[in-house]
Amino acid sequence: MIFTDVTAQPIDPGDVLARVGAHEDGAVLLFLGVVRNHAEGRPVAGMRYDAYEEMARSVLAEIAREASERHGTERIAVVHRVGDLKLGETSVAIAVSTPHRAEAYAANREIIEEIKQRLPVWKNEQYLDGASTWVDGVTPPVPDHAGGAA
Numbered sequence: 001m002i003f004t005d006v007t008a009q010p011i012d013p014g015d016v017l018a019r020v021g022a023h024e025d026g027a028v029l030l031f032l033g034v035v036r037n038h039a040e041g042r043p044v045a046g047m048r049y050d051a052y053e054e055m056a057r058s059v060l061a062e063i064a065r066e067a068s069e070r071h072g073t074e075r076i077a078v079v080h081r082v083g084d085l086k087l088g089e090t091s092v093a094i095a096v097s098t099p100h101r102a103e104a105y106a107a108n109r110e111i112i113e114e115i116k117q118r119l120p121v122w123k124n125e126q127y128l129d130g131a132s133t134w135v136d137g138v139t140p141p142v143p144d145h146a147g148g149a150a
Contacts, residue, residue, distance in 0.1 A: 002068055003077040004060040006053050006121075011079050011090040019077035020097040027104035031112060033092040035085045039125050039135075048124040048132075049082045049091060055120045056080065063114040071107035073098045078111060080121060 003019045017030050035047045064076045075097040085091055094111050098104040115121075123135040 002061070002064045002074050004057065004064050005079045006051055006056045006060060006082060007079060008081070008083040011081055011093045013090065013093055016077045016079055016093040016095045020075040020095045022075055022097060024099055025073075025075065025097040026099055027101040028097040029095065029101075029104040029108050031092075031094040031108050032090050033112070035087050035089050035091060037087050042125075043128040044087070044125055045128045046087065046126045047085045047091065048126065049080075049085065049121050050124070051080075051082045051119075051121040053082065056082075059119050060115070063111055063118065066114070067096075067107045067110050070110065071096075071098065071103045073103065073107065076107065076111070078115075080115065080119065082121065 001019075013030060013032055017028070021028050035044070037044055060078055060080060064078050068074050068076055073096065077095045078093070080092045081090065092112070092115065094108050096104045096107045096111070098107065124132050125135055126132045
């Protein structure tokens with residue numbers, strides 16, 4: 001069963017991991033994105049993630065469904081955090097289980113890359129010197145009325 005969420009609560013990796021896995025799976029993979037202490041050569045004190053939460057939930061579910069279809073597993077769990085995070089806190093957790101490791105790695109990688117490209121979540125890096133900056137993101141294409149990208 002695919003599970004996705006956008007939350008202001010701390011992410012428990014064990015809870016995310018517990019949502020995947022089956023007796024036919026030989027691979028269970030957990031990816032954690034965490035707040036690190038530097039970015040672009042500057043010391044980081046923390047991070048803030050803001051989101052258009054209703055849309056983010058929908059897009060995150062779509063990303064997980066697409067990965068599920070391409071990699072042949074519905075045992076996917078993805079949680080993205082919003083709000084203020086401290087160093088070392090988990091900002092995103094992705095768990096995938098599949099019969100073989102290649103599919104688990106491929107699905108997990110696809111999900112994080114698609115999150116970076118498509119998820120309407122914005123990251124504000126907060127530096128030790130008190131300054132902060134919004135990290136440049138990717139502007140997703142806007143569909144035209146015919147259903148294609150404009």
